[in-house]
Amino acid sequence: MKTQPRRALLRLGQVRIGLVGVAIVSLVILLALLGPWLHSYNPLGQDLHARLKPPVWHSEADPKHLLGTDQLGRDTLSRLIYGSRISLTVGVLAMSFSALLGIVLGILAGFYRGSIDSIISNMVNVMMSFPYILLAISMMAAAGPGFQNLLTVLILTGWPVYTRLVRAEIIEVKERGFVSAAHALGCRNSRVILKHLLPNIAGSLIVLATFEIPRMIIRESFLSFLGLGIQPPMASWGGMLAEGRSYMLHMWWLAAIPGSAIFLTTLGVNLTGDGLRDWMDPRTRT
Amino acid sequence: MFSKWHSDIRCVARRASRLSLSARDHSYTICHERRSARVTRRNVSVDSPADRFATRPPITTPRGKAEKGSSVRSYVLRRLLQALIVIWGISLITFSLLHMFRDPALILLPPEATQEHVEAFRREMGLDRPLVVQYAKFLGGMLCGDFGRSFVASRPALDLIAERMPMTLLLAASGLGFAVLVSIPLGVVAAVRRNRLSDHAASVFAVLGQAMPLFWLEIMLIIIFAVWMRWLPASGSGSLAHLVLPASGIAVSLVPVLMRLTRSRMIEILSEDYIRTARAKGLRASVVLFKHALRNALIPVVTILGFQFGMLLGGAVITETIFAWPGVASLVLESIFNSDFPVVQAAVAIFALMIVMANLATDVVAAWLDPKVRLG
Numbered sequence: 008m009k010t011q012p013r014r015a016l017l018r019l020g021q022v023r024i025g026l027v028g029v030a031i032v033s034l035v036i037l038l039a040l041l042g043p044w045l046h047s048y049n050p051l052g053q054d055l056h057a058r059l060k061p062p063v064w065h066s067e068a069d070p071k072h073l074l075g076t077d078q079l080g081r082d083t084l085s086r087l088i089y090g091s092r093i094s095l096t097v098g099v100l101a102m103s104f105s106a107l108l109g110i111v112l113g114i115l116a117g118f119y120r121g122s123i124d125s126i127i128s129n130m131v132n133v134m135m136s137f138p139y140i141l142l143a144i145s146m147m148a149a150a151g152p153g154f155q156n157l158l159t160v161l162i163l164t165g166w167p168v169y170t171r172l173v174r175a176e177i178i179e180v181k182e183r184g185f186v187s188a189a190h191a192l193g194c195r196n197s198r199v200i201l202k203h204l205l206p207n208i209a210g211s212l213i214v215l216a217t218f219e220i221p222r223m224i225i226r227e228s229f230l231s232f233l234g235l236g237i238q239p240p241m242a243s244w245g246g247m248l249a250e251g252r253s254y255m256l257h258m259w260w261l262a263a264i265p266g267s268a269i270f271l272t273t274l275g276v277n278l279t280g281d282g283l284r285d286w287m288d289p290r291t292r293t
Numbered sequence: 294m295f296s297k298w299h300s301d302i303r304c305v306a307r308r309a310s311r312l313s314l315s316a317r318d319h320s321y322t323i324c325h326e327r328r329s330a331r332v333t334r335r336n337v338s339v340d341s342p343a344d345r346f347a348t349r350p351p352i353t354t355p356r357g358k359a360e361k362g363s364s365v366r367s368y369v370l371r372r373l374l375q376a377l378i379v380i381w382g383i384s385l386i387t388f389s390l391l392h393m394f395r396d397p398a399l400i401l402l403p404p405e406a407t408q409e410h411v412e413a414f415r416r417e418m419g420l421d422r423p424l425v426v427q428y429a430k431f432l433g434g435m436l437c438g439d440f441g442r443s444f445v446a447s448r449p450a451l452d453l454i455a456e457r458m459p460m461t462l463l464l465a466a467s468g469l470g471f472a473v474l475v476s477i478p479l480g481v482v483a484a485v486r487r488n489r490l491s492d493h494a495a496s497v498f499a500v501l502g503q504a505m506p507l508f509w510l511e512i513m514l515i516i517i518f519a520v521w522m523r524w525l526p527a528s529g530s531g532s533l534a535h536l537v538l539p540a541s542g543i544a545v546s547l548v549p550v551l552m553r554l555t556r557s558r559m560i561e562i563l564s565e566d567y568i569r570t571a572r573a574k575g576l577r578a579s580v581v582l583f584k585h586a587l588r589n590a591l592i593p594v595v596t597i598l599g600f601q602f603g604m605l606l607g608g609a610v611i612t613e614t615i616f617a618w619p620g621v622a623s624l625v626l627e628s629i630f631n632s633d634f635p636v637v638q639a640a641v642a643i644f645a646l647m648i649v650m651a652n653l654a655t656d657v658v659a660a661w662l663d664p665k666v667r668l669g
Contacts, residue, residue, distance in 0.1 A: 132375070133382030136645045136652070139609040141625065142386075145637045148629040150394035159394075225506040232508060233614060233626065252512060255527075259516045266509035274504035281500065 025282010030276030039095055042088030046073070046279060050089040050242045054080035062260050074264055083261075086242040093243045094272065097154075098224040101161035103221075106216050108162065109169025114200055116170065117177030127170060134167040143226060147235040161223055172215055176208040177251055196216045210287045217280035221273035228269050244269050323362035365660050376653045380646065387642040388431045391634055392424065401444070401634055440639035445631050450639035454621055458643075460530065461620030465609045467536055468543025469598070476548040480555025481587060487560060495556070503614070507608060511542040511615040528617040539616045543608045545603065554597055558590035592662060599655025603648040 038045075054076070061067055062075040062083070069075075074083040104191040116127035134142075143164050180186065181204065189199050230236035231245030239246055244265045251261030361466050391397045397420055398411045406414070415421045419430065434440060440450040483495040518538060519527035526535050562568065563586055573579045613622035628636035 107621050129375075129378050129382060132379050133386060134377055136383060136648045137386070137641065138603050138610060138644050138648065140607045141622070141641055141644055144610070144625065144629070145390055145641050146393070148637060149390050149400055149634075151400075156394070195477065221504065229508050229611065235629070248509065248512065255512070256520055261521060262512050263368060263516060266512055268507070269506050270504065270509055273506060274501070277500065277504040292343070 012290060024278055025286065028124070028275050028278025028282055032279055033270060033273050035091060035275060036095065037087055038240070039091040042085070042091070046082075046084050048072075048082035048085040048086065050081060051131065051240050052081060056080065059254070059258060059261075061258070062264070075260065077247070077252065077261060083247075083264060086247060087244070087265060089242040090247060090265065091242040091268065093154075093237055093241070094224045094227060096270070097158060097161070097227040098220045101158055101165060101223040101227070102216055102219045103163045104158075105165030106169050106212075106219070108293040109166035110173050110212070112166065113170040113173025114177060114204075117174035118196070118200060118204070120178075124174070125283065128174070131167045131170050131174075134164070135171075139164060139228070140229065143230060144233065144235060147230055152235055152238050154237060157227060158228075161226060165219065165223065166221065168215065169212070172211060173208060176211060177204055180204055180207045214280055214284045214287065217276060217283055221276040222274075224273055335423040356639035365657075368660050369657055372653060373536065373655050375650050380647050383642060383645045384432050384435050385428075387435075387638050387645070388428050390638060390641065396636075403630055403632065431553070435642060440642065441635035443628070443633050443636050445628070445633045450635040451622060451643075453636055454639055454643055457619065457621045457624045460618065461606075461609055461613065461622065464536070464539055464612060464618055464620060465543065465605050466614070467540040468608065469547065469605055471540050471544035472547035472551060473598075475544060477555050477587075477591070479548070480552040481559055481582070483552065483556045484559030484563065485582070492556075495552060499552055502545050505545070507542060507546045507611045508615055511538070511612060514538050514542060515615075528615075530618055535616075539612045539618055542612050542615070543605065546608045550597070550601065551594060554594055555590060559586060560592055562586045562590050577607060596655055596659050599651055599658070602651035602655075606644055606648065 057069060057072065057076050057081045059068045059078055060072050060076040060080075063070070063073050065075075072084070074087065076082055077086070111221040112127050112130075117125040143160055146160045146164065147156065150160060168186050186199060186203055189203050194202075227236055228243065228248065229244030232249045234246075234249065237243035237246055239250075247265035248262055250270075251258075251263075251265065254261045338654060391400065398415050398418075401418070402411060402414055419427060438451055442448060443450050443453055479495050479498075483492040486492050515527045515538065518525045525538050526532075527538075529535055568581060568585055571585045572578075609620065610622035610625075612618065613620045614626055617623065621644070623642045625637055628634070628640075642661075
């Protein structure tokens with residue numbers, strides 16, 4: 008009986024963990040949107056008199072710069088805020104476009120089968136044979152750095168997961184009675200796909216798409232970290248992490264702060280995705 | 294010893310396929326038991342979309358079709374043909390890397406090259422010829438293991454990669470070994486002590502581990518263990534101590550998937566009839582757990598390990614760049630910054646080929662282990 012309250016607490020945690028994720032994500036989005044009004048430093052404004060100031064918990068901190076400044080005297084907090092705008096934009100845009108591409112290909116493969124299916128399936132298999140990050144790195148090297156190229160590369164390498172999921176689910180759902188019924192009633196293929204098939208696979212698609220956002224954010228920041236993505240002086244989390252790495256020996260926070268921002272954001276979205284999945288899965292609904 | 298173990302598995306697997314005749318009501322009991330146990334997604338994680346992504350088995354023709362009057366040999370042959378198609382696709386993508394986005398001469402030459410320089414270079418490299426001709430030349434070279442010469446080292450690109458590959462494989466293997474040593478015991482403990490504190494702790498660890506970007510985790514490892522504690526070197530290679538941090542980084546990226554899979558398989562198997570029989574015979578709990586349950590639970594784990602090979606290599610790529618580990622990925626980055634594209638192409642193609650081979654081998658081993666495929 009002693010374990011009863013603890014179990015109740017743990018169960019509460021299971022149910023509420025998704026809400027924690029939603030809270031973290033909302034906080035990050037709010038900061039990205041309202042940041043410039045809350046903290047009005049120019050993220051590109053250099054101040055060579057205030058270089059490498061430590062963050063607020065340090066005894067030598069400058070109260071004007073809550074999270075300190077970098078090697079050029081730029082305010083870390085405002086760079087973090089501008090970096091969050093880039094990361095969130097890239098994450099959401101890359102996720103949406105690769106989802107669109109992947110879903111269309113998945114429907115073509117799963118609904119029409121035949122030769123178009125074998126072409127698309129083989130394309131998926133080929134794409135999945137590359138270590139993702141190595142392919143993205145070499146594509147960025149070929150395309151050259153920059154926001155647009157980064158987005159293109161993330162989309163070109165991100166679609167196969169959707170195609171595989173949609174294809175598998177469509178093949179499964181297609182065999183069910185209501186689809187044959189729709190066909191028998193004279194529905195066009197487009198109507199069957201849009202009205203009968205897509206709504207049935209929407210749940211798992213939404214969950215997958217949610218999990219893809221943090222993956223895209225991590226990929227974006229890693230490519231920027233390597234100097235292949237967003238270019239300085241534009242503030243990006245990966246770029247800040249790369250700059251902070253040179254000062255790791257004495258000023259660890261320069262690397263730890265942008266990295267923690269990436270971690271917190273991806274954790275938030277992942278928890279949201281976990282919550283969504285549990286919420287949508289009838290097996291776990293009580 | 295292996296053959297005994299193998300015949301053990303075959304026995305159990307045959308039994309299991311006989312048992313699956315009553316699969317309907319059986320799966321109901323499992324479902325019901327799952328719901329009542331209030332286990333959320335971790336039990337069903339194998340069917341959930343996110344884990345489908347994580348485990349990335351290749352799309353193959355449905356097993357059901359293959360079984361009709363066919364044997365392992367025809368399955369393997371079909372799988373081989375599929376691998377050949379994929380290898381052809383890999384050559385196509387590796388080739389088009391250089392042509393997809395912009396003029397290859399601009400990628401390969403330093404930005405200050407003059408117009409005459411560019412023209413001469415195009416003629417010399419054959420870049421002025423039709424794409425089909427260029428591709429045929431590339432494919433022919435690739436089939437003979439010739440990816441062109443490195444501009445910087447003026448040696449075959451393949452040689453450079455072959456030199457660095459042992460370091461990458463060492464890193465990947467130690468990361469994998471570390472991950473297996475941690476995740477399988479954790480998975481077993483979580484399964485046995487289901488819904489207890491240790492199970493929840495393990496799942497929290499899995500959630501955190503999956504959300505953590507590998508490159509950030511590794512930088513934090515450096516800050517904590519190399520800068521603060523001064524226990525281990527921050528980067529480079531040469532001694533066993535240099536291997537510890539990079540290998541643990543890779544391990545953390547693999548542990549969540551392996552641990553969850555071990556846990557869910559163990560939970561499934563521990564509710565099987567033959568486990569109850571083994572217990573009823575009066576066998577010791579440890580014998581039942583390790584000899585009867587764990588060995589069978591590990592079959593899909595081994596399969597997943599094969600499919601995770603790509604993820605493992607990807608992890609090695611990230612890790613090498615963080616720890617300045619002198620493997621293939623560091624070579625790729627150096628080559629990128631030197632515009633030495635043949636080396637980049639060769640590395641991409643070789644890694645992809647290795648993954649195709651690993652997937653093929655995994656499929657063949659799985660077919661061999663699984664009587665449903667093997668016995669036809």
